[in-house]
Ligand code: G6P
């Protein structure tokens with residue numbers, strides 16, 4: 001009965017979290033703040049503007065709207081510079097084999113990412129041709145854990161949410177999938193992804209036909 005797989009991008013298909021972390025860290029230094037890895041974990045799946053708001057909160061820094069707008073541009077320019085050399089070698093292990101399996105099994109494949117840079121990353125890594133539909137940060141107004149990004153994915157594929165399976169590495173993303181009445185497969189550790197229907201550490205050696213049985 002399941003007809004589509006909806007993938008988050010960052011941390012599921014490619015590891016761009018390291019570049020987001022680096023760019024936020026660089027920005028934080030401007031107001032004397034040192035972002036930690038634990039905090040970065042809480043920024044996964046969170047939109048650019050909400051990430052900045054969280055960091056400013058942690059830093060207890062009151063910024064003007066103008067300052068914030070300038071920093072958002074600066075962070076993204078830094079991030080774009082950091083990802084400028086991304087290539088297919090940065091696709092996470094097992095991902096291509098998994099995509100081939102689900103394609104052979106007849107599943108539709110869509111992207112459900114909060115990133116406004118998703119298409120650039122899909123192009124650079126050569127992942128673009130796998131996707132029937134791309135819903136990214138440019139197409140949604142509400143951030144995960146709101147289910148909008150995945151509901152738009154289901155709608156765009158002409159499917160009901162109940163027939164979709166979401167792959168997510170972030171707690172906010174798993175919550176979004178569940179709020180959208182979809183199955184959620186967590187990629188990563190059980191502690192952070194407790195709400196997921198199934199959890200796998202990564203895609204290495206995963207048998208799609210078994211994993212997608214519910
Ligand atoms: C993903 C990442 C977040 C990032 C967000 C927006 O959800 O996990 O770390 O902040 O996308 O990305 P963008 O490329 O639009 O700044």
Ligand code: MG
Pocket residue numbers: 008009010011012044045168169170173
């Ligand atoms: Mg992610």
